Amino acid sequence: MNCDEVRELLPAYAVDALDSEERAAVEAHLETCDAHGELSEWRDGALQLAYATPERAPPPALRGRILSRIAASEAAPSAPAGAPDVAPRRPAEVTPLPRPGEPSTAAATPAGRWRGLAGYAAAAVLALVVVGLGAWNVMLQGEDGSDVVAHAFAPEHGGRFVYLSEEQLAVVTFDRLDPLPEGRAYQVWAIHEGQAPQSAGLLAPSADGAASIAIPVALEAGDVVAVSVEPAGGSPQPTSDPIAATGP
């Protein structure tokens, strides 16, 4: 496909109206040709169509799922340089934060009206997204005190733990949990030092044993998040030894 042919297809490409062969051909050309800066203009036009779509509140659980996915990739032992400790990529070290009293960039956006709809999980997702997006010079207001703990644990189950102190959110993921017999379930516990375990919910592993859970909880050094095998539906208190445990 030559430049003229590509140029003719770019508007349709910008609105994803090419079939897969045409799209692949256009992209193959764009990989090797810098002469198509006009694509960004077609994309701007296409974005108007996105803006002409009414916003919808996503189900709250979606935020936790996205958070878990991102946290898992961030904390994965095989992750690239910097992992599992994500702290060096904190936005505070990439971009100066607004000083108190300075007008914030966010205050000028319509996003302000979303304040209040955002739950803890949303804030945590955003924090994690922002952590990875320092290249955009994004700023996270009021997050200068935030800290992120991320580490692997229970390697036999591929466990990862992420804790966002600012958001008071812990995320636990497993790559491989053993299948359980009928009538049993994996239950997660948050244990504050010196206190009785509190149930943090049940894990629902996929067919290949992957599972994750986001737990809204304030944790401090010495506190523990643990998983035990319990009767389906969960127990008020653990009835077996933990199969995995970790903490901030």
Add this chain to the structure above:
Amino acid sequence: MAELYDLVAARAYGLAYRVLRDGAAAEDVVQEAFVTVWEQADRLDPARGSLEGFVLTVTHRRAVDAVRARMRRPQVSDDASAVERVEDGGRPVADVVTDSIEFEQATEALDGLPAEQREVVTLAYFDGLTHAEIADHLGVPIGTVKSRLRLALARLRDRMGIVQRT
């Protein structure tokens, strides 16, 4: 800035829902889009577009791919419904959480297009049809579809200066 991400999530979900008309499928699309943005974060050039725009671009592509995969050959159910969708913009009524300034202005820009251009961009962007399918559907040459799409996007882009915030 954190609030901006909330805004993107709701807009992305609204976009995916409009294309797919299925909440669970829209959730999957939005999740994949956010993960894609996350994974590509280090490789992207901020000068090429806003982050918000990138999230929406990825969301739309995944939504279109999903709707095509689901229907194999995407089809508009019948002419009447297509016309109806074009005329009302296909806006879902339930669970709309807010109508932002951008929504109002972009909708105005879309509504301001000549009907034949609006029809083509709507079939492409919101129904996930390819330009060849649109040509079949409307019974016009593919070159006509291409030129209507080109004109429509140019007009929408020209309205962008009014709509785009800094």
